[in-house]
Amino acid sequence: MQYCKNSGNGRCVVPDMKLEKLVVLFLDCQTTNSNPKKGNVIEIGWACSNFSRDNGVDATSVNSYLLKQPVGHEIPERIHTITGIRRDEVDAGHEPREVWSQLLSAADEIARLNRFNKCPLVIHYAKFETPFLIHLHTKYSAARGFPFKIICTHVLAKRLFPELPRRSLRAMAGYLGYSVGQARRCRDHVVATAFVWQALVRVLKERLCITTFEKLQQWLDQPMLSTGRERTYPMARETRRDVPDKPGVYRMLRSNGDVLYVGKASSLKKRVNSYFRRSCRHPEHILEMLSQAKQLDVTVTESVLEAAILESDEIKRLSPPYNVALSKGQRDVWYCSPNLLEFSQTLTKRCRIGPLVSQDAVARLAVIRQVVKKGNIPDVDDARLMAALGIPEGYTPDHESTRAGFAAFLEKYAQQFDTEHTEL
Template identity: 40%
Template sequence: MNLLRDRFLFLDCQTTAANPVLGSILEIAWCDSSASEQQPGKIQCKLVSQPDKKEIPFRIQVITGISDEEMVNAVHEREIYFSLKKHCAENQINAAVVHYASFEKPFLHELFEKHGDEPFPLDLICTYQIARRLFPNLPTRGIRGLGGFFGASNCELKRSSHHVEMTFSIWQGLVAELAKQGIYSVEELRDWLKEPVKTKRTKYQYPLESEKRLSLPDKPGVYKMMNARGEILYVGKATSLKSRVNSYFRGQRNKDPRKLEMLTQTHNIDHIECGSALEAAILETDEIKRHDPPYNYSLKRKQRQLAFFDENLSSMSYIQSIDHPIGPFSGHFALEQFTRVHTWLTTGEDDPLIFFDEVPTDLISSGFELFCAEHNLDPTLLATPRDLMAFCIRFIRKSARLSQQSNGEATNPLDTGEPDDDDLEDEDSDDSLVEYTPEDVSGKFGRLFKRIAKSYLRGKVLTRLLNSRIIFQEKSKIRRLEVRSGEIVHSDDSLELKNAAKEQLWQNLDVMTYDRISVLLSEIIRMRAAGQNVIIEPDMPLSIVSHQII
């Protein structure tokens, strides 16, 4: 068989486990093409119904995006067997190209042996094994990294149809490289793979020309890593563009596999210089939302919506209005635990999921009693949601003062009583344990009340920053940022401050603005912690804060 001209089956499986003993095929896709064609042939892709209607493991749902609801269109694996066998026979296909054949092979053999009493009939050619020999110094040879190296587009979710497209692109690239080695047929390829490996791996080799990264300026800014098609893979910020970007390419030990995968595909870098690291951080969040790069996790828009509450904290809206002025909150789940706690306090109804991880209801009661005793709290004073929120705010401010007295550290970065992020613990690492004590639950209540207060106070701080001036020093120069309706503007721009008496400041703003101002807040906290002097001049009518609780 000729590697360039003959047709091969390109195939990929997504499964629920690492082998057919523990799981089954969830999705399968295939097409037949030759490396001489510009595009792969028509791809057939099918979801496969699960044995005994088993639910898809949550981890698999996350990486594939396949939900149980989507499985209503799934077909029985028997149909997959007949369709695949018929396709190979009608098109006279003798070999299949699979990226990591040792993974797919047992699933394919199990499918054919179960429904046809025969092994999978095609010879399997593994592109991974070929790439290991041809490109020993590539950072990674996984399907996403290698596909991007050869110019294929990437996708966040692992779906079979996209992997078939990438396998085809990889095959085209490998066939061209094999021709340089004098290998043109499957038989020659088999013989070559049997030979001892002649080239040993040394240091990583990247597709990005070193001159492009070494010539970057030693200034703050935003950088964009791009693949061969010019598609943006990742957006990052830097105090020094030259130092930050080149740090990705130094050293080989303990490298993040995801970063190596990205660097294997990075053929070019674009950048935007900024006047300061603060401005770079703000620009980064906008660029991430503008381009939605596959290798950025944080600051993406996704399906997020801001949430606002009424003054009684009992009703929620996605739009700020006179009836729902309190916010913004990062989503409708922001006060879910707050609502659960208040409902439990006022109705006495058992709720083992107040903390989301299940806790026995008797321990919730005894733990709360202990918390009240430790903090001299009379629970009858928490009759309304506003009463509970007011206590949460007093509690976090008291905790901040005690922390400052004991550590001598500033805990009030923006004069709001909001401590740094590090002062607010996540749930204990022991939460996975089955056994709890009242002391454990008392501590959980304390951390929960801090998180509730922080969500509320954060909305106040972000609203103050929404229209403000930020004055700071950057390398001996005084810089001034004007913020208008959450946009960073130049001092000579003519954006006017909204009239707060007529409309709420967040009314027409979304997650993009929320993240931009959140990043601004984080950078101010970071700069102050580093000893930099940052002056904030809020430009906000007092009527805006008329809904404050205390």
């Protein structure tokens, strides 16, 4: 085995180093901003692994540290929301210099094991972490050379799976059969990065016969050619085309059987296939979900109402990561009485209109029903009445719009309403 030498273009070349034998360091950072000039690293985690380990990296093998923050540097609310990290936790954390020193020691040991002059560092979206690593290096170890040869699994995935809708860490790990937790924390992300790396190394070998570190770098040095292909989804067309044209509940699943999303439909066939229309514009989280969904499970119901009830029960039972509106700890399903004044979380003889995801909208309709008479509108000067209707101060609804909104509600539930109680 040979020591790493510079090839003239700054690349690190070891001709006979097999990727399957390469000892690498996996790393992830959580920060307060995407720019190191405006934010700091609040958590950093890493783990060493190679293919001689049957199980790769697990959570117990990850070194994860919360870093103390400069005086006056707060954790933005949005960062707390997605990570769960609190200010008091980082206040009790580690000094950045000490953690960086530990990371350098791990890097030097891996470089020695590989007989490289740099440590192979695998990061999923290296474009984000690299500036922060350079910043820490400049601040604490500028006297020595930058110790890492960075490999970005996102770049590898983009080349290997160009038609996949999304290639974020969550999307790629899910596509390959690993579930990433909801909270963005280093320990889980390091394990996921290791899983993705090992899977991609196998794909490189099987599809392109790339087995060495040198061949990998040569492949990455080549310009990426545009495929010009349409977006391709993991779920086979036959799977979604065979869905019955009936009401029911559908479940999107990963290849390992994890349920990603539960939905209801008046027509399962139309709803499921609507996700895959070329003209359909999905938000990011749906594209991320579709990048992982390989299997489909459906339950046909007798009615849309039964489908809605089953959907609610399934979401609460399974807690799918891509369900928001009806997940545990958030909204509940409600049913209301024909006079819109009584509510129940279960379908009863008195409360038979629904299911509804909110009491508020129906409660406001009940207020409208009580105060609106033919040809009249609510007293817009009555602040308490306006608040009960959910109308912002200074906004006056016109009578026609009020009647139209209530009429639309009645039309939707015409058969369930007692008509003698619904006239405005």
